[in-house]
Amino acid sequence: MRNTFKGVIFDFDCTLADSKQGMYKCVTAVLKKMNYPAPHYGDVIKTIGIPPEKKFTFLTNVNDHAEQLKFKTLYLELINPPSSFFLPFSILFPETIELLTLIKSLGCKIAIVSTKTRFALKQELMHLRLMRFIDSIQAGDDVSHPKPNPQGILNVLSQWKMVSDEVLYIGDHAVDAAAAMAANIHFIGLTTGTTSEIELKKYPHMLVTDNLKNIFQIFLDD
Secondary structure (H helix, E strand, O other): OOOOOOEEEEOOEOOOEEOHHHHHHHHHHHHHHOOOOOOOHHHHHHOOOOOHHHHHHHHHOOOOHHHHHHHHHHHHHHHOOOOOOOHHHOEEOOOHHHHHHHHHHOOOEEEEEOOOOHHHHHHHHHHOOOHHHOOEEEOHHHOOOOOOOOHHHHHHHHHHOOOHHHEEEEEOOHHHHHHHHHHOOEEEEEOOOOOOHHHHOOOOOOEEEOOHHHHHHHHHOO
16 A cells, blocks of 8 residues: 555544643643533543534533633633643653554555644644644634545645545544544544544544554555
């Protein structure tokens, strides 16, 4: 399969970096400020990859628009500079640098499609020294329709002037799998987040794995 792909798009949280602790601490701090009870760790982790308003409603069962917007405002204040709350808690998976290096060595472009704001995402990528690998970013505020809508993926394809068969998408969440399916591009699922192998395999996929290392062979096979 060597050189089949001209571009690879990644989700970020729980795909390239373990963001679970940061997400839990961030969401807990915001809900405490809003006088809501502390959420369970497992429930917070399930919300990684979905927009702030949906995080709030999932964790509180409150569907009030004003409360959703208040949560979103406080959440974005916390994760964006100058607070940059996530930075100390964001840790690369052991194989991240090696995989990105391999992909770039084969002449492929690399993009990130994430629900985080562009400002917060770029700060995190710079903190983790990943910007040198990245050719394109589609953040939450770059699109009007977040994942599972394929808008971010399709924007990258348009920027790169590539067709769907030339691009691979790698993510850990069902919204990633659904977005890849909607964009009609190849998908590899990771169980490094909270979505199970069974759930990810409900969507079209090349591979579902628990380790970035197992993706290397996709690029090394002839």
